[in-house]
Amino acid sequence: MKIKKQSTGYIMIFTLMLIALLTVLVSYLANRSTPYLSFINIVVQRKKAKLLGLGGIQMAMSQLASAESEKKKTAVPKEKEEKEKEKSEEQGKRLLQAILPSINRWQTVVLDEEKDGIEGKISFAITCEEGKIDINQIYDFESKKFVGEGEPEDDYKKIIQEFFAIVEKKIGGQKLFDALATFLKNRDYKLNDVTELLTIKAFEVFKNNIFYVPPQPEKEQPDRQQKATVYLTDIFTVWSGSKTVEPWLLSNSMCGLLNLEQAQAGDVEKRKSAVKKWLAAFKQTAKWDEDWDKMLEPVYGKNFNTIPKFIKPILSTKFGPTVFSVLSYGKVGEVTQRFLAIIEKEKPEQNGRAIVKLKKLYWL
Numbered sequence: 337m338k339i340k341k342q343s344t345g346y347i348m349i350f351t352l353m354l355i356a357l358l359t360v361l362v363s364y365l366a367n368r369s370t371p372y373l374s375f376i377n378i379v380v381q382r383k384k385a386k387l388l389g390l391g392g393i394q395m396a397m398s399q400l401a402s403a404e405s406e407k408k409k410t411a412v413p414k415e416k417e418e419k420e421k422e423k424s425e426e427q428g429k430r431l432l433q434a435i436l437p438s439i440n441r442w443q444t445v446v447l448d449e450e451k452d453g454i455e456g457k458i459s460f461a462i463t464c465e466e467g468k469i470d471i472n473q474i475y476d477f478e479s480k481k482f483v484g485e486g487e488p489e490d491d492y493k494k495i496i497q498e499f500f501a502i503v504e505k506k507i508g509g510q511k512l513f514d515a516l517a518t519f520l521k522n523r524d525y526k527l528n529d530v531t532e533l534l535t536i537k538a539f540e541v542f543k544n545n546i547f548y549v550p551p552q553p554e555k556e557q558p559d560r561q562q563k564a565t566v567y568l569t570d571i572f573t574v575w576s577g578s579k580t581v582e583p584w585l586l587s588n589s590m591c592g593l594l595n596l597e598q599a600q601a602g603d604v605e606k607r608k609s610a611v612k613k614w615l616a617a618f619k620q621t622a623k624w625d626e627d628w629d630k631m632l633e634p635v636y637g638k639n640f641n642t643i644p645k646f647i648k649p650i651l652s653t654k655f656g657p658t659v660f661s662v663l664s665y666g667k668v669g670e671v672t673q674r675f676l677a678i679i680e681k682e683k684p685e686q687n688g689r690a691i692v693k694l695k696k697l698y699w700l
Contacts, residue, residue, distance in 0.1 A: 388666025392460035437607035464585035498646035509541035596636035
C-alpha cells in the first residue's frame with residue numbers, strides 16, 4: 337500500500353504573497369498620507385499665522401488708544417478744567433510720543449511656545465492716512481475740476497502737476513498727471529479705493545509697488561538690495577477727509593518724494609531716545625514758515641527752505657490726525673499671513689476711554 341505525502345510548500349508561497357500585498361498596501365497608504373499630513377501642517381500654520389496677523393492689528397489699535405487714555409492717569413488736578421487748547425496740545429504730544437519713533441517702521445514681537453503658547457512672530461507697522469494726499473478731497477467731481485483750479489493760491493491742479501513731475505523722476509512713468517486728470521474727469525463719483533487708479537494704463541508703473549512695505553533688517557533679507565521706492569497707497573488715500581497733509585506724520589513715500597529723511601531698519605530705539613527733544617517745541621497750531629526749522633528740521637533733517645515749494649501750501653497747520661493704516665504680518669513656521677487695516681481714532685469718552693475703530697481690512 338502506497339502512502340501519499342501532502343506538499344506544504346504552498347503555505348510558504350501564500351505567506352510571501354500576503355506579505356508582499358501588505359507591503360504594497362502600507363506603501364500606498366504611506367505615500368498617500370505623507371502629503372496629506374504635510375498639507376494639514378501647513379493649514380494649521382496658516383490658521384495660526386492668520387490669528388497672529390490679526391493680533392498685530394489689535395496691538396496697533398491698543399497703542400493708539402493708550403496714547404489717548406494715558407493722559408487721564410498722568411494729568412495733574414487743577415482747580416478748573418484745563419483749557420481746550422491745552423488739552424489738545426497735551427493729547428497731540430502724547431500721541432506723537434507714542435507713535436512718532438515707530439511711524440512707517442516695523443514693530444516686532446517674537447513669541448515663544450513655552451511662554452506664550454505658540455511659536456511665531458508678529459510684525460506690524462503704523463502709517464498715518466493724513467500723511468498722504470486724499471485724492472477725493474483735491475478734486476471736485478461735480479465741476480470736473482481740481483479744487484482751486486485757476487486760483488492764485490492753493491491751485492491743486494498746479495500742485496499735483498508738480499507732484500507728479502517728481503514722481504516720474506523717482507520711479508519713471510510718463511504723463512501721469514494727464515492720465516489721472518482724464519480718469520477723474522470721466523467719473524461722476526469719488527473713488528472707493530486708491531487701487532482703482534491701477535485701471536489707468538499709465539499707472540501700471542505702480543503695479544509692483546501698491547502697498548507700502550517698511551525696510552527690513554539686512555539679516556532678514558540678505559539677498560535683496562533694499563531700495564526706497566514710491567508706493568501707490570502710500571502717497572494717495574481716500575480716508576483722511578482733508579485737502580492738507582499732516583507734516584508730523586508724513587508717509588515714507590511722501591518723505592522720499594520731498595527728499596526728507598526716510599525710515600531705516602532698526603532705527604526705532606534711536607528715535608525713541610530723541611522724541612522728547614523733538615517735541616520740546618511742539619505746538620498744536622503752527623506757522624510752518626516760522627516753526628518748521630524749530631519743530632520738524634530735527635525730525636526730517638531738512639530746513640523749510642529746502643523742501644519743494646508745491647508741498648508748502650498743503651501742509652496742515654493744526655495737528656489732529658485720526659485715521660491710520662496698519663500693515664500686519666503673522667508668521668508661524670514658514671507661513672506668513674499679511675493684512676492691511678484702516679483704523680480710525682475717535683475722541684475719548686467722558687470716562688477717558690479712547691475708541692479706535694476698524695474701518696476696512698485687506699487680506700494681502
